[in-house]
Amino acid sequence: MKSLILFFILFSLWLLMSGHYNFLIVCLGIISCVFCVYVAKRGKLIDDEGLPIFFIPRLLNYLIWLFKEILKSNLSTAKVIINGQVEPETFTVKTSQITDVAKVTYANSITLTPGTVTTKIQKGVLEVHALNSDFGKDVRTNEMDKKVTWLEGKK
Amino acid sequence: MFLAGLIACAITGILILVRIILGKTTFDRILAVNSLGTVIVIGISIHGFYSDRPEFLDIAIVYALINFIGTVAVLKLFSAGSLGGDK
Amino acid sequence: MVLILDIFTSICFFIGSLSIIIGACGLIKLPDVFSRIHAAGMIDTGGTAFFILGMVLQTGWSLITVKLVLIGVFIFFTSPVTSHVTANLAREKNILPVGKKIGKIL
Structure with a gap:
């Protein structure tokens, strides 16, 4: 659940910063965001302290x-x-x-x-x-x- | 208008450089360098508008992040004697 | 309409310039490290806030606005961290602030 929220935050940041909306570039963005979420999950960074949604x-x-x-x-x-x-x-x-x-x-x-x-x-x-x-x-x-x-x- | 902002940033930079030269302790100098970085970030963004090329804002974002990481890394090196790992 | 926006941008730039120049004067004038951190905080909050507000008024709604707001957010979140780390390290190295102490300090 929290990984999904983190993924959407990262991906909207990617879309806002790039400004190019080709198929290739959006796919590369999805791949790199998934990789970032995986690294954060493996380092146990996604908890109440890392993502205070309350x-x-x-x-x-x-x-x-x-x-x-x-x-x-x-x-x-x-x-x-x-x-x-x-x-x-x-x-x-x-x-x-x-x-x-x-x-x-x-x-x-x-x-x-x-x-x-x-x-x-x-x-x-x-x-x-x-x-x-x-x-x-x-x-x-x-x-x-x-x-x-x-x-x-x-x- | 943009030129006036750039001149204000330049004056502020010179005043901060005076503090870097005068500063008694290391912390004064690190603090002044951090403030100089903030002023430079503002200056880069204004220069982008002044020369009608707003692509300079990307450089300003990167400069803001590197300024923060550099300051914290220097302070950590100063306090612990190493940046982590084996000494 | 363009003229009104130009006037507002000029006002914002004027306040921002005044703020960063007063902050730099404070950085030179104040007596010790802990007092100078307040002046640096003035450059980080007041100066950047007004300059970025002035530039946002010039662009209108586009991706450039988002980038400007992102610069503001980064500086807004990183400035107290660097201030606190500097002050904390200065206290760890046994530099005592000048002025009076109220009660028992850590």
Whole structure:
């Protein structure tokens, strides 16, 4: 089942990237996609971690919210760089997700918004470096944590 | 318009090169090289539009992927002393 | 219609240029490695997002749009990984960030 989903993703990527639709080239595409799926299956890469399909129903909503956050923190980071008032701080936050994929998604979302960077991960505790005390407060309110737990959808 | 974007990319590249020359630690330099790669990807795509040949976008995709793999490989070599396999 | 699209593309390019130049200034100006990662993240997210939005407005709907969006998606997924790996390795090599520490850090 998951191999089939992976095959369709790879094959649509092939069709979009090539732009030529001969019989020969489409056949070559099918052969190479089947080979890629075989290699992934043999390396045991197709599981919940490699292809997290339980994210998909709520993904669009989360991505729109994330883009809004990225825009806001881009503005704040630009202000901090121009003004030059840098007061870095380091702290730890706890995660409330179950699976490892969701924890990685949370850490990557923190890193993706400029102004906060995850520097270490240990068993559900993240060490975060923030450029300013405002960014630090934003992370410590746990709003993003709740959003990612909602995206995971297992509670 | 496209020319203005190219000039902005060139100025940014020069500023990042200053950081590569000044950088105290290795991590500063690796970070700056990664940012330079991102700027070059943007520059290649804009140059494709500027000269009316959008085929340059394929090169930009490949450059983005190789930039990521190169950065991670250099960091792994720096931390472990080898790229896997026997030492 | 073409004029309106040109104006929007110019606005997007202006914001993107401003974003990458401020990011590069931050890369020079900020005090240590961990602070500079924020400036690099600004180049990776703000700059590429606005430049790619401007170029998408120029092409309309075709395969070129798909390739542009793919470049954006690749950079969007790979940028936090490189930032995190750099920061993590710098912490492993015992470089402590400047500034205050709140609570116990790992």
